[in-house]
Every structure is written in structure tokens, then in C-alpha cells.
Amino acid sequence: MRIVIGVLLLVLLVIILRVGELYTQLARYQRYWDMVNKKPIGDNDLVYVAFGDSAAQGVGASRPDKGYVGLLVRQMAGEQDSPVHVINLSKSGAKVSDVLQSQLPAYESLNISNPQVITIDIGANDILSFAPDRFRAQMDELLGKLPQNTIMADIPSFKGSRLGGHEDTVVKANGIMRELAPKYGIRLVDLYERVAENHGLRTFGGDFFHPSDYGYKSNWEKVFSQA
Numbered sequence: 207m208r209i210v211i212g213v214l215l216l217v218l219l220v221i222i223l224r225v226g227e228l229y230t231q232l233a234r235y236q237r238y239w240d241m242v243n244k245k246p247i248g249d250n251d252l253v254y255v256a257f258g259d260s261a262a263q264g265v266g267a268s269r270p271d272k273g274y275v276g277l278l279v280r281q282m283a284g285e286q287d288s289p290v291h292v293i294n295l296s297k298s299g300a301k302v303s304d305v306l307q308s309q310l311p312a313y314e315s316l317n318i319s320n321p322q323v324i325t326i327d328i329g330a331n332d333i334l335s336f337a338p339d340r341f342r343a344q345m346d347e348l349l350g351k352l353p354q355n356t357i358m359a360d361i362p363s364f365k366g367s368r369l370g371g372h373e374d375t376v377v378k379a380n381g382i383m384r385e386l387a388p389k390y391g392i393r394l395v396d397l398y399e400r401v402a403e404n405h406g407l408r409t410f411g412g413d414f415f416h417p418s419d420y421g422y423k424s425n426w427e428k429v430f431s432q433a
Contacts, residue, residue: 228266228412229376231297235270239294251291252282253318257309257326257352261362261426262296266411272419274426275325282323283432293318302344310351319332324356325430327397329379333361336375342382349390357393360384362425363402368414395429414421 207349247253256262256275264273275294283290293316295309305328328348332341351357360380364370380398387394401409401421409421417426 207293220257222277225227228416231265231270232260232263235265236298238270239263239296243295244291245291247291248289249317250288252286252288252322252323254279254282254290254292254314254323254325255321256292256294256296257305257324258296258328259300259331259353260296260416261327261330261422262294262325263298264422265298266413266416267419267422272380273282273417274327274422274430277323277423277427278323278430280429293321299331300328300340302328302348304361306344306348306351310348324353326352326356327359327426329361330376331382333364333369333372333375334400336379338378338382341379342386345382346386349386349392352390352392354391356397357398357430358387359395359426359429360381362397362424363399364415365402366405367410393433395433397426400425400429 254275260266261273263278264270267273267276270276275292275296279290279292293313295312297304297309302310305326326429327420329341329345349358353390361376364373364376376398383394404425409425410416411418411421
């Protein structure tokens with residue numbers, strides 16, 4: 207009995223340490239992208255702009271550049287003859303309203319002409335306080351303001367995560383996004399289905415919600431790169 211209790215306490219300690227480490231990532235990863243964003247754009251650079259929430263920050267991965275934004279940068283750099291300059295305007299905890307109120311104005315203030323690649327993941331943080339009419343109105347406004355070459359992911363499946371009980375709400379929110387996206391010519395990639403089909407302990411970070419290195423590479427990078 208003492209051995210069992212000891213093992214359980216050890217497991218609990220490991221979980222606490224992993225979750226604690228994950229939440230220290232929020233500030234560290236934001237600082238990383240803030241520094242990246244300050245770099246000047248080269249004359250021959252391919253410009254990639256990222257909007258979104260903690261997933262675009264790479265939270266859950268072992269390094270910020272091992273999230274899907276960093277993975278896409280490396281993939282594009284390998285495919286192009288020119289360097290890739292990324293501007294990551296995402297914020298951990300962001301909701302649809304935050305992109306409208308903060309991230310899009312920040313993008314407009316940069317006066318970037320015709321970035322070649324734009325991605326966004328948003329909506330997961332709206333699920334716990336989901337109100338269909340409000341979500342529809344905000345998403346409609348957002349889609350109308352995003353550049354038409356934007357690639358948007360729908361909200362990933364919560365299956366297997368600590369928020370798995372909200373799956374029905376995710377499906378409703380994604381239905382709204384799929385209904386509205388064609389109206390504005392926004393490409394919506396099916397992240398939900400990919401994550402639902404390929405989820406497990408290996409795909410989650412220490413908080414059992416954000417993706418791990420493997421989750422970002424096998425799910426998030428995969429769907430964005432195929433758009």
C-alpha cells in the first residue's frame with residue numbers, strides 16, 4: 207500500500223511540475239515572438255503573418271518555434287529560394303473579440319503590403335463562455351476584415367483533453383465558421399477532424415489541453431501546410 211501511495215504521489219508531483227512549466231511558457235513564448243517581430247523585413251523576404259491564440263504562440267511545445275507557426279516557417283524556408291520573415295501577432299488566451307480589437311489593428315499599423323502567407327487559429331477560448339449569436343456576429347465581422355488570402359483553422363476537437371466535455375459546443379461553433387467562411391472567400395482548414403482522429407497522450411502538452419511537439423507537427427502543421 208505504501209508503495210502504491212508513493213507511486214501516486216510521484217505521478218502527481220510530475221503532473222504538477224509539468225503543468226507549472228507549461229504556464230511559465232506563456233510569458234516566455236510571448237517575449238520570444240515579440241523579439242522576432244522586431245526584426246526588419248528583408249527586401250527578398252517571404253512575409254508570413256500569424257494571428258491567433260496560445261496555439262499560434264506554440265504553448266505546449268518544448269520551444270516556441272516548435273509550435274505550428276515555427277514549423278510552417280521552417281517548411282516554407284525549405285521550399286522557397288528566399289528567407290521567411292514571420293510576424294506573429296497572436297496572444298495566449300485570445301478570443302475572437304481580441305483579434306478584432308487588438309491583433310488586426312496591430313497588423314494594420316505595420317503597413318505591410320501583401321504578405322504572402324496569413325494564418326489564424328481562433329475560437330477555442332470562446333467555447334467556455336459560448337453564446338451562439340455573439341459568436342456568429344463576432345466571427346462574421348472578423349471574417350469580413352481578414353485579408354482574403356488568409357488560411358483559417360476551425361476549432362480543434364477537445365476529445366481526450368481536460369475540456370473534452372465541451373465537444374458539442376465546439377461542433378456548433380465550427381458549424382458557424384463553416385457557414386460564414388465562404389461568404390468572404392476565407393480558406394477554412396479542417397483541424398477539428400484531424401485532431402479528433404489523431405489524439406492521445408502523445409499529442410498533448412503537460413496541461414492535457416495544448417498540443418505537444420508531436421501534436422503540433424502531426425496535426426496542426428499538417429492541416430495548414432495542405433491548404
